[in-house]
Amino acid sequence: MWGVRNAPSILYKLVWNETYWMSTTENGWSNGKLLLYPDGTPGPDSEDVTKTEWESDELFVCAERIGSGASRLSVLRYLDNTTSSTLKATNEWNLTKDLPTVDSNLGFEAITWIPDSYLV
Secondary structure: OEEEEEOOEEEEEEEEOOOOEEEOOHHHOOOOEEEEOOOOOEOEEEEEEEOOOOOOOEEEEEEEEEOOOOEEEEEEEEEOOOOOOEEEOOEEEEOHHHOOOOOOOOOOOOOOOOOHHHHO
């Protein structure tokens, strides 16, 4: 299972230990991984995480803003196949101008993937 925290912005890879979900120790995931924007800026106000394919290295995180700054409604793409303690987004889709104006700590609260095969 995947989880994301928004302050500080950390992505967690969790495994079931027969009692509760805990961080896995493989590939440097023990303490989660700090999330960065594609340009290396830290602090996306991360709200939720999803995967499109279980076998894929891709994860998508929705963010409301950078740190405690102005509204910046984005979907960020990360790859989970690194041992680094930080993850730099490979892509950002900044949707702020495409959506109605909201206050700086409002906007994306969740992101979910539904495959086309399920919808058609």
